[in-house]
Amino acid sequence: MVELAPKSPLAGLVPVTVGRMTLTEVDLGRLTSVAPYRGRDEGLSEALKAAHGIAAPEPGRVTGRVAARASGRDEACAIWFGQRMFLLAGADPDPALAQYAALSDQSDGWACARIQGRGATQVLARLTPIDLRPAAFRRGHTARTELQHMAASITRLGEDDYLILVFRALAGTLVQDVRQAMQGVAARGGG
Numbered sequence: 001m002v003e004l005a006p007k008s009p010l011a012g013l014v015p016v017t018v019g020r021m022t023l024t025e026v027d028l029g030r031l032t033s034v035a036p037y038r039g040r041d042e043g044l045s046e047a048l049k050a051a052h053g054i055a056a057p058e059p060g061r062v063t064g065r066v067a068a069r070a071s072g073r074d075e076a077c078a079i080w081f082g083q084r085m086f087l088l089a090g091a092d093p094d095p096a097l098a099q100y101a102a103l104s105d106q107s108d109g110w111a112c113a114r115i116q117g118r119g120a121t122q123v124l125a126r127l128t129p130i131d132l133r134p135a136a137f138r139r140g141h142t143a144r145t146e147l148q149h150m151a152a153s154i155t156r157l158g159e160d161d162y163l164i165l166v167f168r169a170l171a172g173t174l175v176q177d178v179r180q181a182m183q184g185v186a187a188r189g190g191g
Contacts, residue, residue: 009111009171016179019186021117023178026070026163029090031106034097036084044100051094052076057086062140064090067157070114079155079165082144087153087165111171113164115178119190120160126181128154148177 010025017023036044036056045056054064057080064077069090076091093103115123121132127148131137142155150173153165166174 009168010113010175013172013175014113016175016182018179018182019117019119021115021119021123021160021182021186023113023115023175023182026112026114027072028069028112029074029107030088030092031110032088032093033081033102033104033106034078034086034088034093035102035104037101040100044097047094047096047100048078048088051096052088052091054078057142059083060141060143062142062155066140066155066163067161070112070157070163079153080142080144081153109168110165111168111174113166113174113178114157114162115164115182116157116161118160119182119185120162122185122190123178123181124154124162126184127177128152130154132156134159147174150174150177 008025015022015024048054048056054076057063057078059080062077062079065075066077066079068075069077077089079087079089081087097103125132128145130143130145137156139156139158142153144153150166150170155163157163
């Protein structure tokens with residue numbers, strides 16, 4: 001009988017290092033989409049603070065220490081994930097949240113990667129239409145956008161440091177597209 005072993009979405013595909021840039025896999029822990037019921041936003045934010053110590057994020061923002069979570073520390077964070085929705089990462093959602101929002105486990109549905117190092121911003125600028133200049137997209141900002149031709153979430157963790165989420169089925173494409181852009185940036189002396 002064949003025994004199946006669980007694999008992470010990016011197993012065997014990363015790390016990828018080109019020049020000073022590195023693409024690695026990130027384990028954000030449990031991922032839960034949280035979609036507030038109409039008129040329950042304020043109660044949800046208070047329940048989230050009481051249970052997990054973080055507020056619900058404003059559009060385009062994160063709450064909690066997402067960089068710490070991406071570095072493997074055991075901290076919960078919330079990532080804005082679209083209109084009237086956010087992703088709770090790194091914690092099992094408190095049951096009290098269910099009275100304020102629809103909760104859905106998304107843990108197996110996403111590939112989570114981190115690109116960092118000098119030139120990482122230039123790499124993403126080749127792949128996404130969002131304005132990545134520090135004045136427009138600061139640390140703690142997040143966007144649901146396209147990455148090449150994939151739906152993605154991109155969060156700035158620091159200077160030349162980003163968290164990228166794409167659907168798990170697109171993990172190989174993510175690595176291929178980012179690697180190619182990394183090679184282009186490095187060839188031009190940018191990484």
